[in-house]
Amino acid sequence: MHSARQADRNLLLVHTEEWQDVGDFHIIKSLVEKMAPDIEVFVVENLSRSPIARKKAATRPSLIFSPIKLMAFRPARGKIYAGTAMSKLTEMGRLSAAGLPVPEFEEIQPGTRLSVDSYGPLVIVKPSYELASWGQGVELRRTDLVRHQPQEAYAPDHPGALGPMIAQRFIDCGRAMTFRVLTLFGEPIFTYCREATKPLALDILKDRFDQAEFMPAPPDRVSYISKDPDFLSLATRAYKAMPEIALQACDILRAKTGELYLLEINPGGGTWMFSSPSAKDYRATLGIDDLAAPFNAFQTCARLLVERTRAEAL
Numbered sequence: 613m614h615s616a617r618q619a620d621r622n623l624l625l626v627h628t629e630e631w632q633d634v635g636d637f638h639i640i641k642s643l644v645e646k647m648a649p650d651i652e653v654f655v656v657e658n659l660s661r662s663p664i665a666r667k668k669a670a671t672r673p674s675l676i677f678s679p680i681k682l683m684a685f686r687p688a689r690g691k692i693y694a695g696t697a698m699s700k701l702t703e704m705g706r707l708s709a710a711g712l713p714v715p716e717f718e719e720i721q722p723g724t725r726l727s728v729d730s731y732g733p734l735v736i737v738k739p740s741y742e743l744a745s746w747g748q749g750v751e752l753r754r755t756d757l758v759r760h761q762p763q764e765a766y767a768p769d770h771p772g773a774l775g776p777m778i779a780q781r782f783i784d785c786g787r788a789m790t791f792r793v794l795t796l797f798g799e800p801i802f803t804y805c806r807e808a809t810k811p812l813a814l815d816i817l818k819d820r821f822d823q824a825e826f827m828p829a830p831p832d833r834v835s836y837i838s839k840d841p842d843f844l845s846l847a848t849r850a851y852k853a854m855p856e857i858a859l860q861a862c863d864i865l866r867a868k869t870g871e872l873y874l875l876e877i878n879p880g881g882g883t884w885m886f887s888s889p890s891a892k893d894y895r896a897t898l899g900i901d902d903l904a905a906p907f908n909a910f911q912t913c914a915r916l917l918v919e920r921t922r923a924e925a926l
Contacts, residue, residue, distance in 0.1 A: 619652040620672060623652070623653045623674070624687060625654070626694070632679060633886070638655055640913050640914050644917060647914060647915070647918055654669055658682065659685075666687060674687060675690055675921040677858060691925060693857075695881020697742040699775065701717075701778060704780075706854060707876075713871065715781040717780040717781070720761075732781065732782060734752055734753065736781070739774075740775045740776045740778050741774040742775070747827075749772055752821040752826050783873050784867060785867055787812050789806060790805070790863055791865070793843055793861075794862075795861075798848045802903060802909055803843070809832050810828075810832060835898055837898060839906075850874055854877065860877040860878065861885070885903060891903060
């Protein structure tokens with residue numbers, strides 16, 4: 613039995629200040645230690661070289677988990693699972709190549725003229741810049757009016773100044789909605805769903821719409837947690853397309869015709885939703901104090917990390 617075994621592997625949980633509450637990782641550490649005495653757990657700081665822990669961890673095969681990329685902390689050995697920022701063009705290309713239902717997209721280049729027959733009357737325009745987040749730079753535009761704009765023409769704080777822009781087919785959901793499934797190694801650990809309370813009504817003659825016009829704010833929007841198996845299943849499939857990204861925040865839409873579409877998985881990893889910078893808003897809108905409770909998330913994380921450490925520690 614594992615309870616009789618001494619530690620012969622290490623698990624390193626890499627905490628990054630302001631991106632996760634270190635208390636979350638200490639809860640997971642405690643759970644791992646209870647279920648796997650054969651694994652010694654270290655909670656280390658991403659913004660520190662942590663030389664003592666680094667040296668001690670190097671004595672055994674190790675697995676390293678960090679929601680975001682490794683920074684000052686660099687392990688001497690081990691299998692690493694860490695967030696990896698990537699261009700949305702690269703990300704969407706990989707997801708599409710894996711056969712996942714990603715809406716049609718293309719880079720907006722000089723000379724780009726989008727076909728209304730292919731894209732419909734409206735198209736989403738968004739940045740490919742790898743660090744763009746929270747909907748920054750996302751607009752809904754008339755398809756026939758989309759044109760390339762050089763990077764130097766964008767304001768310095770616009771992500772279009774830092775990389776190409778993308779056109780993506782607008783998915784008509786009947787009413788504005790997004791469904792996020794947070795997974796670890798493909799298992800759901802949290803969901804956050806937003807849905808407008810009224811049908812979407814847009815003036816087709818208008819040139820462009822900002823996010824507030826096609827994703828309204830409360831009270832015209834509700835937020836909730838769901839365990840809809842179709843959404844959870846698609847998020848699990850998404851992990852298999854990028855298995856090196858342990859923590860994935862899958863953003864999914866359901867068209868009014870019923871089909872599901874995957875927009876992105878947020879591979880950079882700034883999506884530890886239990887204590888991320890947005891956690892306070894999640895708790896308030898959902899009316900839940902413990903965001904880990906609905907999916908028993910920390911217990912699930914501990915179990916998965918035990919399995920991976922036993923199978924893959926180097």
